[in-house]
Amino acid sequence: MPAPASSPCTCFLLRRAARQASQIYDRELAPAGLNLNQYSTLKRAAGGPHALGELADVLGMDRTTLTRNLRPLLDAGWLREGRGSEDARRRVVEITADGRARLALARPCWRRAQKHVEARFGAAATARLHADLDRLQARLSSTIAK
Numbered sequence: 743m744p745a746p747a748s749s750p751c752t753c754f755l756l757r758r759a760a761r762q763a764s765q766i767y768d769r770e771l772a773p774a775g776l777n778l779n780q781y782s783t784l785k786r787a788a789g790g791p792h793a794l795g796e797l798a799d800v801l802g803m804d805r806t807t808l809t810r811n812l813r814p815l816l817d818a819g820w821l822r823e824g825r826g827s828e829d830a831r832r833r834v835v836e837i838t839a840d841g842r843a844r845l846a847l848a849r850p851c852w853r854r855a856q857k858h859v860e861a862r863f864g865a866a867a868t869a870r871l872h873a874d875l876d877r878l879q880a881r882l883s884s885t886i887a888k
Contacts, residue, residue, distance in 0.1 A: 774848035
């Protein structure tokens with residue numbers, strides 16, 4: 743298959759590559775009953791109870807999208823929602839024991855996907871890409887109104 747035509751649009755190129763990478767991760771995570779978005783959410787939630795706004799920021803999405811994406815994880819019993827200990831008006835999310843078990847089941851699947859992408863792109867190129875994307879995200883996040 744010939745290489746796809748390039749584009750001067752950074753967003754198009756990022757999204758095209760992200761769609762292809764997501765397909766690889768989703769395929770590998772399917773046996774664990776998760777997609778990449780669900781795995782990423784569980785992984786970030788495993789760090790302790792998170793306020794919805796905080797978790798949305800870490801995941802790079804707005805609260806409305808996060809709320810919609812949380813529903814299947816809450817329904818499955820992998821996450822639970824509660825109120826903040828210091829402020830009962832704050833909604834917080836935390837991972838359950840079943841969620842930790844699901845995450846442990848999925849971790850080897852995620853590793854296979856990660857190795858697959860790195861094998862195609864190269865370890866050094868992958869490390870550079872991670873650094874470049876982190877730097878891009880940091881610079882762009884300061885320009886986005888919240």
